[in-house]
Amino acid sequence: MENQEKKNSAEVLRNLPSIDTLLRTETSAKLVGEVGAKHLAGLARLVTDSLRQELLEEITEKNNEIDAEKYSREILLKEAELRLEDSWRQEQNTSLQKVINASGVVIHTNLGRSPLSDLAKKAMLDVSGYCNLEYNIETGKRGKRGARAEHLLAELVEAESALIVNNCAAATILVLTALCKGGEAIISRGEMVEIGGDFRVPDVMIQSGAELVEVGTTNKTRASDYEKAITENTRMLVKVHPSNYRIIGFTAKPSIAELAQIAKRNDVLLYEDAGSGAMFDMSKYGLKDEPIIPDSVRDGADVVTFSGDKLLGGIQSGLIVGRGEVIEHIRKNPLYRALRVSKLVYAVLETALEAFRKETVMQDVPTLKMLAMTKAELKQRTWAFAHKLREKIGEDADLKFEIMDGKSVIGGGSAPAVQPQTTLFTIKHKDLSTSQLEERLRHSKPPVVTRILEDRVLIDLRTVAEDEEPILVDTLSSIKAE
Ligand SMILES: *Cc1c(COP(=O)(O)O)cnc(C)c1O
Numbered sequence: 001m002e003n004q005e006k007k008n009s010a011e012v013l014r015n016l017p018s019i020d021t022l023l024r025t026e027t028s029a030k031l032v033g034e035v036g037a038k039h040l041a042g043l044a045r046l047v048t049d050s051l052r053q054e055l056l057e058e059i060t061e062k063n064n065e066i067d068a069e070k071y072s073r074e075i076l077l078k079e080a081e082l083r084l085e086d087s088w089r090q091e092q093n094t095s096l097q098k099v100i101n102a103s104g105v106v107i108h109t110n111l112g113r114s115p116l117s118d119l120a121k122k123a124m125l126d127v128s129g130y131c132n133l134e135y136n137i138e139t140g141k142r143g144k145r146g147a148r149a150e151h152l153l154a155e156l157v158e159a160e161s162a163l164i165v166n167n168c169a170a171a172t173i174l175v176l177t178a179l180c181k182g183g184e185a186i187i188s189r190g191e192m193v194e195i196g197g198d199f200r201v202p203d204v205m206i207q208s209g210a211e212l213v214e215v216g217t218t219n220k221t222r223a224s225d226y227e228k229a230i231t232e233n234t235r236m237l238v239k240v241h242p243s244n245y246r247i248i249g250f251t252a253k254p255s256i257a258e259l260a261q262i263a264k265r266n267d268v269l270l271y272e273d274a275g276s277g278a279m280f281d282m283s284k285y286g287l288k289d290e291p292i293i294p295d296s297v298r299d300g301a302d303v304v305t306f307s308g309d310k311l312l313g314g315i316q317s318g319l320i321v322g323r324g325e326v327i328e329h330i331r332k333n334p335l336y337r338a339l340r341v342s343k344l345v346y347a348v349l350e351t352a353l354e355a356f357r358k359e360t361v362m363q364d365v366p367t368l369k370m371l372a373m374t375k376a377e378l379k380q381r382t383w384a385f386a387h388k389l390r391e392k393i394g395e396d397a398d399l400k401f402e403i404m405d406g407k408s409v410i411g412g413g414s415a416p417a418v419q420p421q422t423t424l425f426t427i428k429h430k431d432l433s434t435s436q437l438e439e440r441l442r443h444s445k446p447p448v449v450t451r452i453l454e455d456r457v458l459i460d461l462r463t464v465a466e467d468e469e470p471i472l473v474d475t476l477s478s479i480k481a482e
Contacts, residue, residue: 008064008066008067008068009059009064009066011068012055012059012066012068012071013052013055013056013059015068015071015072015073015076016048016051016052016055016076017048017073017076017077017080018048019041019044019045019048021077022044022047022048022077022080022081022084023040023041023044025077025081027081027084027085028040028044028081028084031084031085031088034088035088040084043084043087043088043091044080044084046087047080047083047084047087048080050083051076051079051080051083055071093443093447097446097447098446099111099446099447099448099449100446100447100448100449100464100468100471100472100475101115101449101463101464102441102448102449102450102458102459102460102461102463102464102472103409103449103450103451103458103460103463104406104407104408104409104422104424104451104458104460104462104463105408105409105410105411105451105463106367106370106371106408106409106410106411106412106462106463107309107310107311107367107410107411107412107413108411108412108463109411109412111449113309113310113316113367113412114309114310114312114313114314114315114365114366114367115366115367115465116315116348116366117313117351117352117355117364117365117366119351119355119364120314120315120347120348120351120352123347123348123350123351124344124347124348126347127343127344127346127347128344131343131347133145133343133346145340145346146164146340146341146346148346148350149164149346149349149350149353150162150163150164152349152350152353152354152357153319153321153349153353154321155357156279156294156353156356156357157279157293157294157297157304157321158294158297158298159297159304159321159322159323160322160323160324160327161321161322161323161324161326161327161328162319162320162321162327163319163320163321163327163330163331163336164308164317164318164319164320164340164341164345164346164349165317165318165320165336165339165340165341166316166317166318166339166340166341167307167308167316167317167318168199168273168275168305168306168307168308168318168319169199169204169318170318170339171273171305171306171318171319171320171339172204172208172273172305172318173204173207173208173335173339174318174320174330174333174335174336174339175271175303175305175320175330176204176205176208176209176210176238176271177208177209177210177333177335178329178330178332178333178335178336179235179236179269179271179303179326179329179330180208180209180210180235180236181208181209181210182209182210182211183210183211183233183234183235183236184210184211184212184213184231184233184234184235185205185210185211185212185213185234185235185236185237185238185271186213186215186226186229186230186234186236186237186238187201187205187212187213187214187215187237187238187239187240188214188215188216188221188225188226188239188253189214189215189216189217189218189221190216190217190218190219190220190221190242190251190253191238191239191240191241191242192214193240193242193243195242195243195244195275195413201240201273205238210235211233213229213234215228215229216253219249219250219251219252220250220251220252220253221252221253221254222252222254223254223258223259223262226254226259226262227262227265227266230262230266230268234266234268235268235269236263236268236269236270236271236302237259237262237263237268237269237270237271238271238272238273239256239259239270239271239272239273239301240272240273240275241272241273241274241275241276241290241291243275243276243413244413255299256270256272256291256295256296256299256300256301257299257300259300260299260300260301261300263300263302264300269302269303269326270300270301270302270303271301271302271303271304271305272291272296272301272303272304272305273304273305273306274290274291274293274296274304274305274306275291275306275307275310275413276290276291276306276307276310276311276412276413277293277306277307277308277310277311277312277319278290278291278292278293278311279292279293279294279311279312279356279361280292280294282311282371285371285372285420286410286418286419286420287311287371287410287418288418290311293306293321297321297322301322302322302323302326303320303321303322303323303326303327303330304320304321304322305318305319305320306318306319307319307412307413308345308349308352309412310367310412310413311367311368311412312352313352313361313365313366313367313368314348314349314352314353314365315344315345315348315349316345317341317345317349318339351364352365366465370462370463371410371420373420373422373462374421375405375420375421375422375423378422378423378460378461378462379403379423381423381461381466382403382423382424382425382461383403385425385461385469385472385473386401386403386425388469388470388473389401389473389476389477392473392474392477393476393477397477398429398430398431398481399427399428399429399430399476399477399479400427400428400429400430401425401426401427401428402425402426402427402456403423403424403425403426404423404424404426405421405422405423405424406421406422406423406424406453406458406460407419407420407421407422408420408421408422408460408462408463420462422460422462423461424458424459424460425458425459425460425461426453426456426457426458426459427456427457427459427476428455428456428457429479429481430481431481432479432481434452434455434456434457435452437457437479438450438452438457440479441457441475441476441479444475444478444479446471448472448475459472
């Protein structure tokens, strides 16, 4: 008996496909063009190694009592082929690709924040070859990099000057380094916050070589607290918008105008990190506490920073606006050279800024368009969507859906309490759990990212582009339990 078992184990191990055998299969022939011969051989080695490892473990665990028939040559080869395909699929999923954002989170940091508008995509394509990045077409001489985008930005917020860097974190470090290195920056204890994506105010400030002087308390800081803390080493007062963090109730903080007076009186600078970059009053869309950039400039902030891909709806970038001489001083800091942006970023920002100038931003810039969608509009779209899906899957399909009222999420560091009313499309599957259904959608092509609430998968069409709806109908209709 024992001998027979030993024989079985040896036989099973002999049945394992070699790398060469695996590479000669139809599966490999199908994959080789896409993967490349060398990398496919590497994947085949990993697959056969892991199969051998698992078999050896099973043999030990079962004390050699292994059923040879379950591990025939054919079965093991089939398993290896499946694993080869799967390892390539998993690797591909790590590469940057389109996803459908059905989560209803408009400024979704994990999904690339603001989607580009059609105009922005066209502009990017347009400058993708040679372009006049630092070339003046009028004179034929060297031109100023980013001049047009900076000009539009300064004009939009009614500031004297503007400068554009890689993101708002870079803008903050640059501003503090250029204006406050070796000096003191006064900041309220209520604003020493962490903002999504690893941005911690105190860490960023220390990185720049500025010395932090904290004033006030977590919930209340008065103008006089700032003024009392000013010494001969003070270079600036700093105000940070706490973004995704709120203290509700017994709170106080001075306005930009009050702080500007103190800064002026004491000959120090006032810097505001406003974060989201609201260009106008967006309280109509539920955004009540966002600093409005032109207001901050008008009220006397010397320099203001904000993101280019939150409420501005552009692309990852950090926008710096303010007084001419202050901005020029920042531009001259060598760190600026390391943080400046590419031609593609300027191209996209120009389109977004032009849309603000022309007042077409609510139609032309997807982020703002999505924020402005009403519950009624979404209800209509969701019912039409349900109709199309019903037509496709028929009356008694395994996929069940329902339409209900709910909330979208703005995201991107906006106040967590701000949740626009929406209409939700909720789905369930007869033979799949909620998390299995969510996973099926996430693993489809293109991946569909949803939300789960209690025992339902939620689809919020607010963040789904209209030309993505047919794809979503196809994806939903092809879900199988198996
Ligand atoms: C979002 C945010 C940042 C970071 O902006 P990035 O563009 O992601 O670097 C910094 N400060 C505030 C106040 C923010 O809201």
